[in-house]
Amino acid sequence: MVPAMHRLALITLIACGTPRGEPSAPPPAVPQPEHHSAMHHRFDHADEWAKVWDTPERDAWQQPERVVAALKLGPRMVIADIGAGTGYFSVRLARAVPDGQVIATDIEPDMVRHITERAAREQLPNLRAVQTPPTDPELAPASIDRILVVDVWHHIDDRDAYARALARALRPGGKLAIVDFKRESSHGPPPEHRLPPDEILGALTRAGLRASLSATELPEQYIVIGAR
Numbered sequence: 336m337v338p339a340m341h342r343l344a345l346i347t348l349i350a351c352g353t354p355r356g357e358p359s360a361p362p363p364a365v366p367q368p369e370h371h372s373a374m375h376h377r378f379d380h381a382d383e384w385a386k387v388w389d390t391p392e393r394d395a396w397q398q399p400e401r402v403v404a405a406l407k408l409g410p411r412m413v414i415a416d417i418g419a420g421t422g423y424f425s426v427r428l429a430r431a432v433p434d435g436q437v438i439a440t441d442i443e444p445d446m447v448r449h450i451t452e453r454a455a456r457e458q459l460p461n462l463r464a465v466q467t468p469p470t471d472p473e474l475a476p477a478s479i480d481r482i483l484v485v486d487v488w489h490h491i492d493d494r495d496a497y498a499r500a501l502a503r504a505l506r507p508g509g510k511l512a513i514v515d516f517k518r519e520s521s522h523g524p525p526p527e528h529r530l531p532p533d534e535i536l537g538a539l540t541r542a543g544l545r546a547s548l549s550a551t552e553l554p555e556q557y558i559v560i561g562a563r
């Protein structure tokens with residue numbers, strides 16, 4: 336029987352990985368559908384994940400204030416945080432849009448419970464958590480100003496279909512930001528599940544968005560922006 340904390344450490348390694356290098360293919364001239372398989376992994380026991388994700392150690396490499404700044408938020412905006420987990424970004428977004436709204440989605444009911452309780456505890460009435468199916472963000476068409484997707488894209492199966500659903504949910508002028516791990520990052524999933532930014536740029540372009548790599552540099556991750 337593996338003790339609970341050892342199990343968590345093992346799961347963390349599976350989710351966050353160890354440094355391993357793999358040469359990446361040169362970017363295709365025309366965006367092609369991606370070929371990296373999705374990483375399937377349960378994220379239940381939100382309170383345990385909070386001890387891993389909501390930590391000063393993560394703050395140091397995650398640099399959340401720079402990610403939020405890259406979104407160029409207005410105080411009344413409606414924002415969706417897709418695969419919000421324990422609400423690491425959702426609470427920061429909710430504080431940044433005091434007269435707006437944040438919808439935090441996750442496929443795990445325990446993450447939804449955790450964020451709902453966290454929003455009440457941190458007095459953020461503009462933050463609402465909803466459980467969604469793995470294939471559909473369930474956002475109303477043209478209803479969202481900003482969408483943030485951090486460390487989630489590599490868990491999604493049909494990323495082209497998901498990108499189309501997110502593009503539909505954006506208001507004209509709206510923006511989507513996908514943050515995921517660089518190939519050489521010391522955190523993140525195993526190499527076979529790491530996505531080159533070109534793959535995400537292709538999916539967003541095929542979904543009809545103007546896709547570009549953000550000028551905001553993070554130590555461990557890249558940020559891909561899709562604009563409607």
Ligand SMILES: C[S@@+](CC[C@H](N)C(=O)[O-])C[C@H]1O[C@@H](n2cnc3c(N)ncnc32)[C@H](O)[C@@H]1O
Pocket residue numbers: 350377378388417418419420421422423424440441442443446467468469470484485486487490491492
């Ligand atoms: C590595 S965590 C990232 C959590 C959060 N975004 C953060 O940066 O702290 C990935 C989260 O995405 C959720 N997830 C995985 N696949 C999903 C999908 N298809 N739709 C929505 N959430 C998903 C998982 O349940 C988990 O909470």
